[in-house]
Amino acid sequence: MVSCFLCGRPIEGSKIIDEVIEEKHHAFDSDDCLLIFKKLETVYGKEYFVIMLTLCDLKSIKCF
Numbered sequence: 001m002v003s004c005f006l007c008g009r010p011i012e013g014s015k016i017i018d019e020v021i022e023e024k025h026h027a028f029d030s031d032d033c034l035l036i037f038k039k040l041e042t043v044y045g046k047e048y049f050v051i052m053l054t055l056c057d058l059k060s061i062k063c064f
Contacts, residue, residue, distance in 0.1 A: 004029035006037050022050055 002011045005026040017028040028034040041049050 002027045004033050006033040 002016060003009060004011060005028055007029065009029050011027055011029045015029060017031065017034055019026050019028060019034055028037070
């Protein structure tokens with residue numbers, strides 16, 4: 001089962017919003033989660049999220 005990259009809620013059916021971030025596909029369950037993620041990226045900077053995404057991939061954990 002696919003879960004939202006930001007909030008972790010399971011995504012059922014065809015509700016998946018697929019967004020490419022740093023050349024990787026990430027699933028969001030709503031436009032709201034995607035918008036919040038983009039706003040956080042604007043506030044904290046792109047470099048912060050590149051580091052967080054890398055750590056998440058290395059540890060296979062939910063970081064957000």
